[in-house]
Amino acid sequence: AQTVTQSQPEMSVQEAETVTLSCTYDTSESDYYLFWYKQPPSRQMILVIRQEAYKQQNATENRFSVNFQKAAKSFSLKISDSQLGDAAMYFCAYRKSGGSNYKLTFGKGTLLTVNP
Amino acid sequence: KAGVTQTPRYLIKTRGQQVTLSCSPISGHRSVSWYQQTPGQGLQFLFEYFSETQRNKGNFPGRFSGRQFSNSRSEMNVSTLELGDSALYLCASSLAPGITYEQFFGPGTRLTVL
Numbered sequence: 130a131q132t133v134t135q136s137q138p139e140m141s142v143q144e145a146e147t148v149t150l151s152c153t154y155d156t157s158e159s160d161y162y163l164f165w166y167k168q169p170p171s172r173q174m175i176l177v178i179r180q181e182a183y184k185q186q187n188a189t190e191n192r193f194s195v196n197f198q199k200a201a202k203s204f205s206l207k208i209s210d211s212q213l214g215d216a217a218m219y220f221c222a223y224r225k226s227g228g229s230n231y232k233l234t235f236g237k238g239t240l241l242t243v244n245p
Numbered sequence: 246k247a248g249v250t251q252t253p254r255y256l257i258k259t260r261g262q263q264v265t266l267s268c269s270p271i272s273g274h275r276s277v278s279w280y281q282q283t284p285g286q287g288l289q290f291l292f293e294y295f296s297e298t299q300r301n302k303g304n305f306p307g308r309f310s311g312r313q314f315s316n317s318r319s320e321m322n323v324s325t326l327e328l329g330d331s332a333l334y335l336c337a338s339s340l341a342p343g344i345t346y347e348q349f350f351g352p353g354t355r356l357t358v359l
Binding site for chain 1: 248249278280287288289290293300301303335337342343344347348349350351352353
């Protein structure tokens with residue numbers, strides 16, 4: 130079974146600074162997708178960024194980028210120029226490509242606080 | 246385009262009762278998945294529906310059930326509620342079940358079992 134581990138329950142960052150959230154996963158699959166979702170307090174979860182495992186190039190979305198290390202099964206999220214609106218719970222998630230079950234497997238989350 | 250809507254947003258029930266939660270996907274989306282979010286277990290997959298058929302089910306007891314209607318709206322039902330069923334229940338919709346289709350989440354239904 131696939132597992133996703135986020136070892137940092139909480140992180141904090143100063144506004145305008147850079148922060149990196151860690152995620153490791155375990156799978157025997159070779160083709161899969163990885164995601165970072167953001168869940169602001171009392172608001173719905175939204176997709177921040179996704180990475181296809183077959184792509185070597187790390188995904189980037191504006192201030193958000195990932196460091197995908199397939200051999201190490203590591204998938205960290207870097208947030209540059211942090212803003213107050215980035216404060217949220219961040220979830221790392223895995224979804225396999227093959228078969229018929231496309232469920233998301235989530236980590237336990239990292240609560241990010243942004244200090245002004 | 247309206248997002249995923251879930252009703253009700255908050256619900257309080259007592260042990261032994263049953264509850265039905267509703268999810269309306271984004272217009273045109275035909276796949277609906279349900280997740281349970283608790284502080285202890287995190288986010289766990291409940292089930293997925295596509296074209297009124299349950300395609301996949303997570304590791305939850307039979308007290309948890311669901312269905313999907315012809316307009317893609319979905320409901321989930323929990324019978325004989327237990328204290329441990331207190332959670333945020335999230336619904337996510339996508340165009341279809343495939344891996345390339347992004348899942349869009351609703352705001353959730355907060356269920357409290359007393």
